[in-house]
Amino acid sequence: MLRVALLTALAMLAFAGNSLLCRVALRDSDLDPASFTAIRLLSGALVLALLVMLRRQGPIRGDWRSAMALFGYAAGFSFAYVELDAGSGALILFGAVQASMIGYGWLRGERLRPLQLFGLVCALGGLLFLLLPGASAPSPQAAGLMVLAGVAWAFYSLLGRGNADPLAATAGNFLRSLPALLPLAALYLEHLRWDGLGAIYAVLSGALASGIGYAIWYTALPHLKAIQAASVQLSVPIIAALFGALLLGEALSLRLVIASLAVLGGIALILLAKARQA
Secondary structure, eight states, rough: OOOHHHHHHHHHHHHHHHHHHHHHHHHHOOOOOOHHHHHHHHHHHHHHHHHHHHHHOOOOOOHHHHHHHHHHHHHHHHHHHSSSSSHHHHHHHHHHHHHHHHHHHHTTTOOOHHHHHHHHHHHHHHHHHHSSSSTTTTOOOHHHHHHHHHHHHHHHHHHHHTOOHHHHHHHHHHHHHHGGGHHHHHHHHOOOOOHHHHHHHHIIIIIIIIHHHHHHHHGGGSSHHHHHHHTTTHHOOOOOOOHHHHHHHOOHHHHHHHHHHHHHHHHHHHHHHHHHHO
């Protein structure tokens, strides 16, 4: 059990690390968000494909719909972090993912119990509070891009439910996402900029925080109950905010703290109600 706990903690650190690496690359280097997206997806694809081949337990899988959802998430994520702090970006992303998945369940006929409904109101209220105009409010355009990234990741997660081999599927989806980089580069051609340090951050994001991070997570996941797996991910925005303050010098504003309590507390209530219902 200690091994599972350690693997889970490492995976959450890796997921939060994506926010930190993307933010520092786009803030402190000349690398543009389209190039960051390309390097992240390419390095992630190479590492994941290598892990699947070394494992020798089946071919690389994946599908095109999931790959395009993955690309939409990665691109929106990168462009949003041009202006967002690591903590607020992670919170908006996480809130958008959970709201999208809850909304999907509602459209499929799932009905929210009173505790779940209260949790949803808290979570959405926290996001709205974070986005209200003010000195510490994130950029509306950047926040909108991160919401779109969250919707894309929710779609990717829903498409991937029930995969017998999630690591092989993730490797295949990363590989299939690469052709979409060509039209992105064409659209952003005049703004492409290279920076060696920024490229290193992007490789770390793709190879380490994404590739190795997903491999670690999929190793721990079979040993976790569904409620445990969902609940532990509540830590990702908190880790991103704390390390953003410690390592990147970002401010932990009162607005972000209140919004985090509302969003993560609301989602925790929804998960608790689901666990009781199950």
